[in-house]
Amino acid sequence: MSYSDLFELNPNLVHLNHAGVAPWPRATVKAVTQFAYENASWSTRRYDTWLHEEQELRELGRWLVDAESKDEIAFLKNTSEGISSVAFGLDWQAGDNIVLAQEEFPSNRIPWEAVAERYSAEIRWVDVNATETPEHALLEQVDSRTRVLTTSSVHYASGLKMNLPLLGQALHDTPTLFCVDAIQSLGAHSLSVRESKIDFLAADSHKWMLGPEGIALFWVRPELYERLNLSQYGWHMVARAGQYDEATWEVAPDARRFECGSLNTLGIYALRASLDLLHQVGMIDVEERIADRIQQLDQSLRALDCRILTPSEPDRRAGILTFSPSRQESGKVYEQLMERGILCAARGGGIRFSPHFYTPANALQFALEALQEILDSGP
Ligand SMILES: Cc1ncc(COP(=O)(O)O)c(C=O)c1O
Numbered sequence: 001m002s003y004s005d006l007f008e009l010n011p012n013l014v015h016l017n018h019a020g021v022a023p024w025p026r027a028t029v030k031a032v033t034q035f036a037y038e039n040a041s042w043s044t045r046r047y048d049t050w051l052h053e054e055q056e057l058r059e060l061g062r063w064l065v066d067a068e069s070k071d072e073i074a075f076l077k078n079t080s081e082g083i084s085s086v087a088f089g090l091d092w093q094a095g096d097n098i099v100l101a102q103e104e105f106p107s108n109r110i111p112w113e114a115v116a117e118r119y120s121a122e123i124r125w126v127d128v129n130a131t132e133t134p135e136h137a138l139l140e141q142v143d144s145r146t147r148v149l150t151t152s153s154v155h156y157a158s159g160l161k162m163n164l165p166l167l168g169q170a171l172h173d174t175p176t177l178f179c180v181d182a183i184q185s186l187g188a189h190s191l192s193v194r195e196s197k198i199d200f201l202a203a204d205s206h207k208w209m210l211g212p213e214g215i216a217l218f219w220v221r222p223e224l225y226e227r228l229n230l231s232q233y234g235w236h237m238v239a240r241a242g243q244y245d246e247a248t249w250e251v252a253p254d255a256r257r258f259e260c261g262s263l264n265t266l267g268i269y270a271l272r273a274s275l276d277l278l279h280q281v282g283m284i285d286v287e288e289r290i291a292d293r294i295q296q297l298d299q300s301l302r303a304l305d306c307r308i309l310t311p312s313e314p315d316r317r318a319g320i321l322t323f324s325p326s327r328q329e330s331g332k333v334y335e336q337l338m339e340r341g342i343l344c345a346a347r348g349g350g351i352r353f354s355p356h357f358y359t360p361a362n363a364l365q366f367a368l369e370a371l372q373e374i375l376d377s378g379p
Contacts, residue, residue, distance in 0.1 A: 142174075
């Protein structure tokens with residue numbers, strides 16, 4: 001059996017958009033379907049099983065980000081919610097500053113713009129595409145008033161992979177906190193919050209993790225829990241959740257403090273199945289298989305006279321390859337690819353291909369032949 005058999009994509013579709021929204025594996029479809037039937041017939045009679053799934057998923061989340069304990073993993077709605085919880089959880093003084101790249105996706109830009117406006121903080125924008133050393137360009141902007149340096153682990157448009165350990169080491173033991181939007185990494189390549197000395201990490205599951213939209217992993221360095229003011233409260237985030245009659249309460253000592261109320265159980269079932277699959281394959285294999293596919297696309301696209309917009313060094317790449325045709329307008333070529341069933345995205349002034357570990361060779365071949373025909377047919 002090949003890995004592509006783990007999916008049931010329509011044969012008329014080539015999915016090269018895992019940096020957008022990924023398809024669910026068969027195992028995930030099965031888990032969701034079973035949960036739906038079980039819910040219909042047994043309702044909460046099997047609530048213990050729901051709680052068990054939740055704990056299993058926390059452990060898989062721990063594995064994926066390399067946290068110390070599963071209790072450090074919180075489930076939020078999406079990346080934006082995680083980053084907003086960080087931005088609005090910190091104590092701000094007028095004149096503080098935030099360092100970030102101007103190429104960030106809005107989920108890692110708008111919360112900081114909102115907080116900066118509310119507390120008269122300054123945003124220091126860095127053009128990471130304009131430099132050979134993006135980490136240094138970011139670090140050069142850091143001074144004693146920098147509260148947070150925030151970055152995507154992989155930039156959504158260019159595909160630039162940031163060197164997180166370098167950033168984390170440089171910021172460690174300084175007053176500047178390190179926040180990472182990891183949505184373009186988790187499930188595509190290994191990442192360690194400990195090795196990279198990350199303080200905050202958020203990522204929704206619908207891309208490389210092969211999960212559904214609306215369930216995100218959120219991790220905060222436990223030593224920072226008391227420094228992050230909470231703005232969402234409810235029954236679930238207290239130490240003795242479920243003791244509804246108790247008049248007093250305390251905030252949960254672990255990451256459950258970030259989960260105000262009932263969790264997205266359907267999403268938990270789905271994501272658990274998707275992460276189980278990635279765990280079985282192993283992140284080293286996943287990473288290598290993605291790198292092979294990116295390398296193959298790179299060579300073929302260059303042969304088609306396309307300009308590669310993603311940096312070429314292997315350690316600057318993850319699962320994204322963005323390119324532009326040399327003689328045709330990217331936007332028009334993108335539309336024609338989509339019409340032919342090649343799911344990709346128009347990003348960063350080019351066309352973004354993002355295959356996953358299971359993408360079969362014949363799918364890449366099909367996409368490249370379609371691209372060749374489109375380019376040969378002229379502008
Ligand atoms: C870098 C990055 N962050 C975040 C998101 C999505 O944010 P959210 O999980 O809040 O929907 C995307 C989606 O394209 C992204 O590319």
